[in-house]
C-alpha cells in the first residue's frame with residue numbers, strides 16, 4: 001500500500017510552514033513602495049498637507065502642490081530652512097526633511113489659462129534624443145516600477161464607458177488639437193481645423209482619451225470650451241492630466257535633465273481587458289512623451305500660429321484616413337507611425353492597381 005492511500009482516510013496533516021524563498025523575499029522587498037511622506041506647505045497665509053512618495057522628484061512634488069493650490073509647478077518657489085530646493089530632478093527621499101519644519105512657497109495662481117504649458121526644456125532635436133536614448137529609458141527598472149505604482153494610484157476622469165472591441169486613441173491637447181500660444185478672443189479661433197469631424201469619424205473605431213500636461217481642471221475647461229465634451233456625434237472615454245505623467249532622466253541630449261512623459265502603461269494597467277500595446281495609438285507633437293512606449297506614438301505636426309495656418313492645416317483630415325485604415329489591423333505594434341504618410345500613399349497605390 002502506498003503512503004498516499006494509507007493517509008487518505010485520516011485527517012489531513014497540517015500544512016507545512018512555507019519554505020522561505022530568498023528570491024520571493026527579494027522580490028517583495030523590491031516591490032514594496034518607497035516611503036510615503038507627509039509634508040506641510042505654507043502658502044499665502046494657509047497651510048496645506050501634501051502627500052508624496054520618496055521616489056517622487058521635486059517636480060512631481062510641485063505637481064501635487066499645484067493640485068492643492070492651483071499654482072503651476074513652473075511658478076512655484078519652494079523655501080526650506082538650510083536646504084536649496086531648486087533642482088527639479090532631485091528625489092524627495094534624498095532631501096533631509098525634518099518632521100517639524102514646513103515648506104514655504106512663493107508663487108501666484110495663473111490668471112490666463114492658455115499659457116499653462118511648462119516651458120520646453122532646452123532640447124535641440126527631439127527626434128535625435130529619442131533614437132539614441134529611448135531604449136535605455138523605457139527599459140529602466142526604476143521607471144517601470146514607478147509606472148506600475150502610478151498606475152495603481154492615478155484617478156482617471158472617466159466620462160463614458162469603454163466599448164468592447166474598440167481601439168484606443170490618446171490625444172494630446174496643446175499644439176495637437178489646439179494652438180495654445182496665439183492670442184485670441186475666443187478659444188474656438190485656436191481650435192485645430194476639422195477637430196470635430198476628426199473625432200466623429202475616429203469614434204466609429206476608437207475610444208478616445210485626452211491627455212494633457214496640465215491639471216485636470218484645465219484639461220476639462222479647455223475641452224468644454226472647444227465643445228469636445230458636449231458634441232452629440234462622439235463621446236470622450238476619459239480625461240487625463242499631469243499627475244498621470246512620470247519624470248524620467250536623459251543622459252545625453254537633455255544633458256542630465258529630467259523631462260515628463262506620458263506612459264501608456266498607466267492606461268493598459270487600468271483597462272487591461274480593453275486596451276493594450278496592440279490596439280493603442282497616441283498623437284502628440286512632442287516625441288519625448290512617447291519615450292516609455294515608442295511604438296505607439298505618432299508625432300503630429302504642431303498646430304501653431306492659428307490665424308495664419310487655420311485655412312491650410314489639413315493634418316486631422318489626413319490622420320483620420322490613417323486611423324481608419326489601420327483600424328482594420330490586428331496589431332498596431334508592428335507599424336512605423338513615423339511613416340504614416342507613406343503608408344497612406346502605398347494604400348492608395350494598392351487600391352488603384
Ligand SMILES: [Mg+2]
Pocket residue numbers: 172173174175176284285286
Ligand atoms: Mg502638445
